Amino acid sequence: MISKEAVKRGYNRGNYVVGAPTQPGYAAGIEKIGEEAYFQRDAVVVPAEVLEQLAAATDELITDTAEVVYGTRDWWAGSMIGETAGKPATPTAVIAKVSTTEQVQAVMRIAYAAEIPVTVSAGRSNVTGAALPVRGGIVLDVCELNKFVSFDEQSQIVEVEAGMFGDIFEELIQKEFGMTMGHWPSSYAISTVGGWVACRGAGQLSTRYGKIEDMVYGMDVVLVDGSIITVGENSAAAVGPDLLQLIIGSEGTLGVITTVRLKLHRLPDYGRAIAYGFPTFAAGLEACRQIMQQGANPAALRLYDNLESGLQFELAEQNVLLIADEGAPEIVDAVLAISERVCAETGVKLDDEVIFERWLDTRYLTGKSAEGFKRSPGFVADTLEMTGRWRDLPAIYDDVVAAINAVPGTLAGSAHQSHAYVDGACLYFSLRGEVEVDKRADWYRAAWDAANAVIIKHNATLSHHHGVGLLRAPYMEESLGGGFAVLKAVKAALDPKNLLNPGKLGLEA
Numbered sequence: 433m434i435s436k437e438a439v440k441r442g443y444n445r446g447n448y449v450v451g452a453p454t455q456p457g458y459a460a461g462i463e464k465i466g467e468e469a470y471f472q473r474d475a476v477v478v479p480a481e482v483l484e485q486l487a488a489a490t491d492e493l494i495t496d497t498a499e500v501v502y503g504t505r506d507w508w509a510g511s512m513i514g515e516t517a518g519k520p521a522t523p524t525a526v527i528a529k530v531s532t533t534e535q536v537q538a539v540m541r542i543a544y545a546a547e548i549p550v551t552v553s554a555g556r557s558n559v560t561g562a563a564l565p566v567r568g569g570i571v572l573d574v575c576e577l578n579k580f581v582s583f584d585e586q587s588q589i590v591e592v593e594a595g596m597f598g599d600i601f602e603e604l605i606q607k608e609f610g611m612t613m614g615h616w617p618s619s620y621a622i623s624t625v626g627g628w629v630a631c632r633g634a635g636q637l638s639t640r641y642g643k644i645e646d647m648v649y650g651m652d653v654v655l656v657d658g659s660i661i662t663v664g665e666n667s668a669a670a671v672g673p674d675l676l677q678l679i680i681g682s683e684g685t686l687g688v689i690t691t692v693r694l695k696l697h698r699l700p701d702y703g704r705a706i707a708y709g710f711p712t713f714a715a716g717l718e719a720c721r722q723i724m725q726q727g728a729n730p731a732a733l734r735l736y737d738n739l740e741s742g743l744q745f746e747l748a749e750q751n752v753l754l755i756a757d758e759g760a761p762e763i764v765d766a767v768l769a770i771s772e773r774v775c776a777e778t779g780v781k782l783d784d785e786v787i788f789e790r791w792l793d794t795r796y797l798t799g800k801s802a803e804g805f806k807r808s809p810g811f812v813a814d815t816l817e818m819t820g821r822w823r824d825l826p827a828i829y830d831d832v833v834a835a836i837n838a839v840p841g842t843l844a845g846s847a848h849q850s851h852a853y854v855d856g857a858c859l860y861f862s863l864r865g866e867v868e869v870d871k872r873a874d875w876y877r878a879a880w881d882a883a884n885a886v887i888i889k890h891n892a893t894l895s896h897h898h899g900v901g902l903l904r905a906p907y908m909e910e911s912l913g914g915g916f917a918v919l920k921a922v923k924a925a926l927d928p929k930n931l932l933n934p935g936k937l938g939l940e941a
Contacts, residue, residue: 451597452575453556454622456505458512470514471561471902473941475524475568482546486528489538491576494527503527504571506556506563507619509814510903513872521561524568527553531576533593533654533690540688541658543570543931550656551933552684554595554627557619559815560901562631562683566935574626577690583609588696589649594626594689601625611696614641614731617897618796626689632681634858634897636795638851639724640731640757641697643897645680649695653679653687656927664693678922683899684933686926703758704768705732707787708779709750713737714826716751717849717857719775721822723755724854728770730757734791737829739846740862744794745787752782754791810869812876816861816883817850820892825849825857828890832861835882841867841875851896858896887911900937908938 469475478486487493494500501520504527505511511521528539543550549569556563565571577595583605584590590605598620605611616635617623627633629651634643641647650664664676679686710716716735723733735753742748755771757764775781820828829847836845843864851858861883867875884907887894894904894911909916916938923930923939935941 450621451578451600453554455502456507456512458516459502459505468519469523470511470517470519470521471564471566472522472524472568473566475522475565476549477524478526478548478569479546482542482548483526485542486526486539486570489542490528490530490535492527492529494529497523500525500527500571503573504553504556504564506558506561508559508561508564508901508903509812509876510561510873511564513812513876517869522564522566522568525551525565525571526569527571527573529573529576531578533577533652533660536572536574536577536654536688536690537658537660539570539572540654540656544657544929547929547931549931549934550688552626552630552688555597555619555623557623557627558631558899558901560899560903562899562901562936563933564902566902566941569931572688574688574690575624577626578624580604581691585609588698589693590696591691591693592625593691594624594629594651596625597621598623598625598628605696606699609696610699612699613647613694614638614697615644615647625692625694629680629689629692630683631899632897633899634851636734636850637731637758639729639733639853640759643851645677647694648676648680649693650676651679651689651693652691653689655687656929656932660690661687681899683901683936685923685936685939686932688932700758700760702761702764703756704764705754705756705788706768706772706775706784707755707782708753708775709741709747709782710735710753710779711751713751713829713847715778716753717822717825717829719753719777719779720849720852720857722774723771724852726770726774728767730755730767730771731759732756733771733849733852735849737833737846737848739844740848745790747782750780750782752787753779754787756788808866810867810872811865812867812872813862813864814876814879815898816863816880817858817896817898818861818887818892818894819851819856819858819896820887820890821856824890824892825859828886828892829859831886831890832859832883835886836861836863836879839865839875839878839882841865841871842879860896881906902935905936905938 549567551565552572553563574595577593579593581591628644741752833845847861850860865875
């Protein structure tokens with residue numbers, strides 16, 4: 433049996449300040465910051481009289497350019513490429529720090545009256561440029577909006593403010609109430625509850641617990657004019673379109689999330705893991721499909737292709753499938769019995785404990801890591817996650833990897849299946865290239881263009897949990913088709929002056 437403690441050991445805090453954003457590793461290596469912005473165009477400069485109003489309404493107002501650059505860095509490869517070339521992503525802005533919902537409302541009223549853009553910011557762990565102030569103006573830092581509000585024990589609903597960091601949140605509900613949300617994104621220690629909701633995130637155990645949109649019971653949202661609304665607040669409903677789901681994933685373009693009510697689960701006291709190897713990635717995908725469609729939903733159902741199986745498990749001759757579950761013993765044992773029966777038909781049994789322990793130690797090596805590749809100043813790495821139907825996934829895998837590898841300068845494209853559903857799954861691709869330093873941006877966009885052309889061709893979904901931001905903005909209109917006009921209409925109705933996080937989701941900057 434794999435113990436619960438072994439599972440939780442994988443979610444360690446690492447070397448960072450608890451309850452605060454961590455700066456990307458690239459920041460320390462920057463020799464100089466030039467005056468030219470990498471992404472910002474026609475930036476709005478906040479007038480002196482508005483600065484005075486903001487200073488009076490907030491806990492702290494930061495106007496120094498160097499501090500703004502430092503306080504708006506994210507983990508997007510596009511930002512890293514620009515800043516390591518001496519071009520900060522979005523240096524023209526002021527950072528307004530708040531700690532109450534009333535302060536958020538006050539900032540929005542000031543910004544609305546003066547027609548100044550506002551971009552909400554917290555953990556800045558996103559990898560798509562979603563929180564970069566591309567039009568300048570005000571960056572609303574909500575990290576101190578981080579209080580625990582209440583816990584409804586009978587309904588298993590917790591209420592917290594949106595700026596609470598994930599590690600503090602999970603420790604609180606485990607220690608005080610014996611509960612978990614089961615939401616374990618790889619960034620959980622440097623991301624906030626509100627950020628999870630705003631970007632429609634997912635954790636590594638989402639096949640058991642669901643994505644963040646499945647976990648939100650209700651929330652409070654400050655609109656562009658400073659008014660506040662409550663959305664959700666039901667287990668199920670038939671009262672028109674779901675306004676809660678409209679806000680979830682809107683990336684700060686429709687309102688500012690201030691307080692969130694979330695559905696919790698009792699802490700599991702039992703867990704097991706098994707592992708199998710498959711001759712091809714397609715064979716492994718078929719096993720995953722059968723597992724899900726035969727009624728099992730293990731917490732983790734993760735299939736790695738040859739390259740990633742070699743990196744993580746030193747089994748490059750296999751496509752490794754790890755299946756792990758936690759919860760009531762009767763449920764876990766039944767889920768793994770179905771899984772073993774399915775896998776035994778075409779797979780080979782691997783050492784369960786060795787694979788699981790190795791996964792806990794190495795599951796972050798793929799993607800942005802240079803592990804297994806020679807690192808140079810021209811090295812670029814990123815990840816791309818998308819969803820598609822089971823019917824299409826084998827072809828999508830082959831075509832995306834081929835498209836990435838066909839871009840000159842690519843070192844390797846690879847993938848793993850990270851989240852699974854009855855109708856389809858998320859494939860999580862890794863892109864790695866090595867080119868001349870001044871060609872990094874060209875390679876990066878060419879690789880993304882090539883991969884997304886395949887995704888759109890297969891009518892698959894651009895993103896499973898990282899969101900859109902600036903990175904996927906060029907593909908949104910083609911991907912959504914006629915639905916994109918509806919998205920634009922919703923934005924225009926709720927934010928007619930286009931002040932809330934302009935330029936994201938493919939919308940006008």
